[in-house]
Amino acid sequence: MTVDKLLMMKELPETERPREKLLAKGTQNLSNAELLAILLRTGKQNMPVSRLAEQILSKYELKGLASITPQELSKTAGVGLAKAVSVVAGIELGRRVCHQEPGERPVIKSPQDAANLVMSELRYQAKEHFMALLLSTKNHVIARVIVSVGSLSASIVHPRELFREAISYSAAAVILIHNHPSGDPTPSQEDILLTRQLVEAGNLLHISVLDHVIIGDGKYVSFKEKGII
Template sequence: MITKNPVRSLMIKELPESERPREKMMQKGSQALSEADLLAILLRTGTKKVSVKMLAEELLAQYGINGLGGLTTQELSKVPGIGVAKAVTVLAGIELGKRLSSLGPGEKVVVRSPQDAAHFMMGRLRYEAKEHFIVLLLSTKNHIIAAPTISIGSLNASVVHPRELFREAVNYAAASVILIHNHPSGDPTPSQEDIALTHKLADAGELLGISVLDHVIIGDGKYVSFKEKGIL
């Protein structure tokens, strides 16, 4: 829990200009900033007794970057000194970083293997606290057209209906799809429910003429491909 520091922290305006996060970024670029500096820029202001830099450092000490990304807006807004506006800004920045990390060079990402699909989604999903079920929509040349989220579940389960998934595929005129979801536990081993759902969705896709090429489960830095395992 973030507590009041008994020693008064220097406010941003009391720091040398070269040490102020915003000025430091303007002079040296974003690469020169620490995680606390970057977070302080997103927070913008501290409290009457705690500088924004100290507030950022305390948040990182308590949650870490990964932990912050797993909080909801409501949870983060309850931290002293944060509030709804700052919580929304911080989580939006983290989400943008996740999405950028999943993009390769160029505008069109091609999936040639299960590893490509896993790499594309790893940064976005590996630290999620709940199961997210996403479908990669592919063109006839296996370019990723879109990657919509179909379902967000509890800590260990998400509910996916074939109708919702294939509606997205039809809307984007996808030739084929790859199913993706994460296991918040970090262990990507498929459950019997995962296997049953995969076969159900593959059968539905066959009826519609939209191939389900693979189902990739994302864990903490590792993945399991149903295609590689011979399950699909």
């Protein structure tokens, strides 16, 4: 850390510096910018790390940081590739903790259960991710698999890819899940057509497609609840 950066940090009372504040008051008392500042560690010339963190959040917001790449973040002045990697790794670790499954396999009793299980993972993805929850005969989640990753507005799924995974895990049923990067989970005609094709393929293999849940930004649509399947 340069002398200038040290001086800028010392302008803050010690108890208000992000690291010292975290130790004294706990993580819950830090702002988003303060938490990001800890990951960044240092600022840039004539700009303290807290200001740099605020600048990054103003540009990308939390939603943008959730799907940013190290290469993209490193283009920000004062954020080299090493800092960018630290930030992205910290965000990914938090995401994994958020949707970590408990020791006992979760049971899907409703579309809300399915949505809750993947919401934090999918709601901010910049591309469509098509996922399947593979279930036992009692609707315990055996596994969740990413079947395909599409473009900004579409994912391409072939029945063969989906049911290969289901068969390999000896799944009795599946729940289809994919996200809409726009944040609006309203199903398109293509979504409905694809779902019906997958339901028919599942019937032939005696693997039930119980639902298709589309994830938006904090909300979802269930084809079962809507009466589509």
